[in-house]
Amino acid sequence: MKKSLGAKVLAFPTPVWIVGSYGEDSRPNMMCAAWAGVCCSKPPCVYVSLRKATLTYGNIMARKAFTVSIPSQKFVREADHIGIVSGRDEDKFKKLGLTPIKSDIVDAPYPSEFEVVLECKLLHTLEIGLHTEFVGEIMDVKADENLLDEKGHISMERFKPFVWDTGDASYRAIGEKIGNGFEDGETIK
Amino acid sequence: MKKSLGAKVLAFPTPVWIVGSYGEDSRPNMMCAAWAGVCCSKPPCVYVSLRKATLTYGNIMARKAFTVSIPSQKFVREADHIGIVSGRDEDKFKKLGLTPIKSDIVDAPYPSEFEVVLECKLLHTLEIGLHTEFVGEIMDVKADENLLDEKGHISMERFKPFVWDTGDASYRAIGEKIGNGFEDGETIK
Numbered sequence: 001m002k003k004s005l006g007a008k009v010l011a012f013p014t015p016v017w018i019v020g021s022y023g024e025d026s027r028p029n030m031m032c033a034a035w036a037g038v039c040c041s042k043p044p045c046v047y048v049s050l051r052k053a054t055l056t057y058g059n060i061m062a063r064k065a066f067t068v069s070i071p072s073q074k075f076v077r078e079a080d081h082i083g084i085v086s087g088r089d090e091d092k093f094k095k096l097g098l099t100p101i102k103s104d105i106v107d108a109p110y111p112s113e114f115e116v117v118l119e120c121k122l123l124h125t126l127e128i129g130l131h132t133e134f135v136g137e138i139m140d141v142k143a144d145e146n147l148l149d150e151k152g153h154i155s156m157e158r159f160k161p162f163v164w165d166t167g168d169a170s171y172r173a174i175g176e177k178i179g180n181g182f183e184d185g186e187t188i189k
Numbered sequence: 190m191k192k193s194l195g196a197k198v199l200a201f202p203t204p205v206w207i208v209g210s211y212g213e214d215s216r217p218n219m220m221c222a223a224w225a226g227v228c229c230s231k232p233p234c235v236y237v238s239l240r241k242a243t244l245t246y247g248n249i250m251a252r253k254a255f256t257v258s259i260p261s262q263k264f265v266r267e268a269d270h271i272g273i274v275s276g277r278d279e280d281k282f283k284k285l286g287l288t289p290i291k292s293d294i295v296d297a298p299y300p301s302e303f304e305v306v307l308e309c310k311l312l313h314t315l316e317i318g319l320h321t322e323f324v325g326e327i328m329d330v331k332a333d334e335n336l337l338d339e340k341g342h343i344s345m346e347r348f349k350p351f352v353w354d355t356g357d358a359s360y361r362a363i364g365e366k367i368g369n370g371f372e373d374g375e376t377i378k
Binding site for chain 1: 273284
């Protein structure tokens with residue numbers, strides 16, 4: 001029996017993505033986004049949804065570019081801090097001891113220490129309500145070499161990423177493999 | 190040292206969401222979407238990105254509504270099957286022995302057996318490229334009562350949802366809690 005929980009943002013999983021952008025005087029900033037995901041295969045695109053009040057909103061509008069860094073579980077405290085504090089009040093790179101790298105493709109920075117980064121060029125904005133969606137074309141994905149398996153794929157066992165549980169306001173590990181795509185469903189005759 | 194992997198759709202995590210819609214003659218259909226997520230808090234909205242070639246694309250355009258069902262790990266084979274086969278070739282509800290329920294709020298169906306469902310009214314479409322984004326306002330979230338903890342929240346321990354690993358084309362469990370949001374970051378002074 002299902003129970004109605006109301007018109008709420010309750011959906012699982014949501015990501016923990018660190019959005020990198022340059023502000024005035026080319027000061028690098030990071031924010032944490034869970035309202036984010038993949039939205040197109042060709043061109044390859046991701047989006048992040050941001051409130052107008054954020055520093056990142058203005059930064060992306062001005063520079064037409066952003067990065068999405070995906071941290072592993074060892075950076076859960078840093079990710080949470082990035083989500084709590086505004087870049088208006090603190091240089092989060094300095095505070096957290098993270099190294100801002102200038103993307104060689106788009107006009108945005110990313111923290112060297114987080115394992116995977118997507119470098120994105122702003123393609124669309126969509127005003128929805130409290131949040132504005134920024135759709136970015138993925139110009140390149142870069143990953144720490146030690147994460148790659150023999151096929152050159154990012155190994156989840158090595159990477160150990162995590163998700164956001166919006167219902168409980170907690171972070172959860174991405175765990176063991178439980179099935180194979182485009183295979184398991186074939187066994188249903 | 191980071192290695193360039195190219196301009197690819199490589200992002201973690203992505204969800205395994207089952208999109209319910211009515212077709213002609215009110216025939217219920219389901220498809221599986223990983224290009225999906227939350228995109229606004231007020232109004233509460235999710236989106237799913239679909240190719241024009243899908244049956245669901247036309248269904249949502251016609252009915253202006255869809256549901257998003259989130260299955261637990263015990264339904265991984267069913268979810269994969271829903272992602273492999275087109276509703277043009279098969280009645281997936283019948284094939285999988287799932288029960289189509291008509292939403293009492295929006296003009297779309299959902300499978301009774303999947304544990305969590307979001308009932309959505311179409312708010313925006315955004316043409317990006319191969320995929321079109323459908324933004325839906327969440328009119329209600331319904332969850333199986335036995336998933337709810339003492340606070341009325343959906344317990345991840347009881348629910349046991351999973352994610353899509355697009356790099357490896359596999360499904361992975363959402364695992365143990367590794368941190369608390371808006372708390373862990375406060376410990377960085």
